[in-house]
Amino acid sequence: MAVSQLVGARIHRREDPRLITGHGRYTDDLPHQGVVHLVVVRSPHAHARIRSISIDAAKKAPGVLAVYTAPDFKDIIAGPATFAVAPVFAPNKLTNPPRYPIAAKEVCYQGEPVAVVIAGERGQAADGAQLVDVDYEVLPAVMDIEAAAKPGSAKVHSDQPDNIAWDTTYVPWEATEEAFKTADVVVKERILQQRLSPNPMESRVVMAEYDSFDKRLTMWLSTQNPHWIRLFVAGALGMGEQAVRVISHDVGGGFGSKISPYPEDFIVPACAKLLDRPVKYTETRTEAMQNAYAGRGQIFDVEVAAKKDGTLLGMRVTQLLDAGAYMALFSAFQTCACLMAGGAYHWNAISSRSQAVLTNKIPTDPYRGAGRPEATHVAERMMDVLALELDMDPVELRRKNFIRKEEFPYTQNFGLTIDSGDYETTMDKALKIAGYDDLRKKQKEQRKHGKLVGIGLSTWIELCGLGPGAATGPATGGVVLSESAQVKIHPAGGVSIYVGTHNHGQGNDTTHAQIAADTLGIPMEQIDIRHGDTNEGPGFGYGTYGSRSLAVGGIAILRSCNKVIEKGKQVAAHLLEAAEEDIVFDHGKFHVKGAPDKSKALGEVAFAAYGQLPAGMEQGLEAVAYFEPPNFVWPFGTHICVVEVDAETGAVDIQKYVAVDDCGNVINPMIVAGQLHGGIAQGIAQALFEEMVYDDESGQLKSATFLDYAMLTANEMPEIQLDSTVTPSPTNDLGVKGIGEAGTIASTAAVINAICDALSPLGIKHVDMPATSDRLWLQMQRARGASSNGKEARK
Amino acid sequence: MIPAAFEYARASSVEEASKLLKTYGEDAKVLAGGHSLIPLMRLRLAQPKALVDINGIKDLDYIKEDGSKLRFGALTRHVTIEHSAVVKQKLPILAEVASEIGDNQVRNMGTIGGVVAHADAAGDYPTIALMLDAEIVTNRRTIAAKDFFKDIFTTPLAADEIVIEVVFPVANGPHKYIKFRRRLFDWAIVGAAAQKMNGGWRIGLTNVGPTPVRAKAVEEALHTGAKPEEAAQHASDGLNPSGDLRASPEYKKHLARVLTKRAIEQAE
């Protein structure tokens, strides 16, 4: 690589001016001649049998062109296999109900499609949809995951044997027997992860056009991974990939909810084919809240065994996961919570088991962090529970058990190798910035005056950069999450780079250009980063999720640029009349070793590359590279949160938030800060506000608008003090790690630990999320009622 | 999120609006700021056949001093009340309340007439109106606030009756409105208002029942010399709030007491 010029610089996101001035190309904004609108008729019930569907009135409604129900799609969308893949990390796949994009006999979650109405105008389609008359026989809704897991429970699907989607023990309980037998203390906790609605700013939109003469399908949609969608849709519609083009220009956020395919991704192109007209579906916000794949939805039962001096011995963790009505494509990825529950610490042994249960709700699927926020919450909560039990400072407990700098690469209890780390240095930096010792002194004083002030730490670690085939292959039935990039240097020196990742808020158009610009030694402005069109670039792209766009995608770009430089050397050797081995590339110029003034710029070489060349040399200056990471990357950090809980109302005030994070080498600090801000906001929102609430009986989503689903806003954000340390990843050429999910992974534990610390004088050891004021008030009331002999506050 | 089809007409006078309402019949609705009505229509919880837009009526947006009274035209926006020098001087609690309604968009569009006509249990002005014995003037009659807020979303307004103005007494003694909520732009989970007036206290509560509540028991306790803390214990007397996703009935009653105490103590 050339001497770094752009890598590491605080450069404004080059995509922003376009997006914030309204020049983005979101699917709903794309003009399309002759497009007609599709509205989905959805089940109002969480569980019901469909007796009959009457579409006559809807068909006659003004502007309505067609009304379709399941039988209409029979010959056009192939079987239920469309949605089903082997659950990741779940070798004993159990009840995995087939899923067809539109229900024929039974609806299993509120919002499941039962019919579609297509009209010239969207409003007409919505009016028509209101006239579709479905006769349902309401069945019991299975909402509670613990009850659903019990033998004899009512069933989520009446034709399935039970509700257990998978049940996997990674390490059996016997493995931790010794640890628990020899322990001085054992602490237990039940930790809930409420269901979350992902709420990207842009709801989903799907538009499709079918050319019946050429038999080609073009789809525009809001997705995180167009190539996967092409694969699934082409398969389901019985078309070759060469005839299907999927375009996803600008996408207004995904947070994981736009990874897996949705029913409309199949229905809309099928309707375009049936009607022979371009068709568009625009999801309403209500639909997005009800039917976007949800996040979290888990219960953890955790036990930790330790010695009196705080040495950790063993952990036992059971994850009970709410899979929803069907298994979403990547839902089993969330089991990684079991593999990561040990956090940043040494353990003699950890046993873990994951059980996923079907319920009559929209499926869960990865949501920013997917499994790792849950793991961090388990590990970090248990550290504090144990520290309280041992009357030890939570900082000292962590320090005592950290995996040490000199131990990396460190193979943890589940066989995952943590590439690098320096947990103590990062924690110490955070403690210093927060003024930890002073905070504790002040807290002692404040407690004397009845103030409920608490300090919480989260010394998080993360596995990301999905992902090495050795790990993802066996878990997914052979899927390898590599990444591709194609670099084309055009004759006059302009550069187009096609990436297989997507960009929906990560800032990739900027960071990717920074890497390419430095590697090719040319200004960023000369480089166009292109994503989101399956007709462009390499044969396959793997998409953006799991903090992979830089740590995997970025390396593919680097490598494709290097390949192009190698080809350029051949051409330059010809131009400079030297041997190829003697050509050096530096700062955008090829020169002969030892003679830097005899050089050719990249642009000159590009021009020559398309002209007359010596016999045997091919024209062109372009290259494709795929990068399969040898390991995950492992960022880490320490977040410290200080809260005061209003002793009368239970309201939580975040008074300080410090985050010191380490994501290895930094391409653009401004983008890292932005990702952390957003991630921390989402974590704080989970800790304090957000929760999908369903009616236990009817299965109706009660938190179905932003009035009730309390997404946090800028007003509720505390000031965040960010800092960093740099521990480069040894497993990729740039030494980078992911940072897209880190904020979310770290922050819930910091906030909840602070709240628990604040409430510890009342004898409260644990609080669940969201720690809303009414919940905390109730808990305080009970604790106060329970007497004053609760465990004494930490001195 | 896609409203059902409806007719639309824009009135330029109260008479015209009333006439249009009569023509369209029961299923017509007045459109003021639209910040309660339009969300309901988008969710299809309201499907009016017609909207009569009153935003074109010129002389409904005013704040007038009238002796010991302040008259607010029905179309007066929250943002106007929030920044009005007269209100800040003569009825500062209302400016305070206005400044805490929703977010900028809501305050720029929402109207005082819309809030009272809508009669949401969590509306903030109705609490102040009830507490201070305000009057609601329509194109037909004048209705005392205590006779106006009948039930949740229920007022004595006839289908073609239009709120013209809301009339408050001047009250510029110590006062405080505390609005307890999760997020800054949220509606009140519970709100408590305290206003010193004519030597006594007026206490009002928001969202502790289907209508705003005047906490007379607290007022009386204060009158007979109880300390704020003791008096505020009566704030939940007779309340029977319903629970929702934000708060249980017990918690709402508790908040009524705590917030009332704080409002009295913090009044200035």
Ligand SMILES: Cc1cc2nc3c(=O)[nH]c(=O)nc-3n(C[C@H](O)[C@H](O)[C@H](O)COP(=O)(O)OP(=O)(O)OC[C@H]3O[C@@H](n4cnc5c(N)ncnc54)[C@H](O)[C@@H]3O)c2cc1C
């Ligand atoms: C995000 C958000 C947060 C909000 N938070 C709060 C809050 O914290 N506190 C609060 O008090 N309000 C809040 N509101 C509501 C806001 O104040 C509304 O603007 C108000 O409730 C209704 O006023 P409007 O002018 O928008 O009325 P519209 O929505 O236009 O009408 C509401 C109803 O009143 C009727 N109506 C309106 N004007 C008249 C009239 N002159 N005569 C007869 N009938 C009439 C309409 O027909 C309709 O039925 C919030 C709104 C939003 C969207």
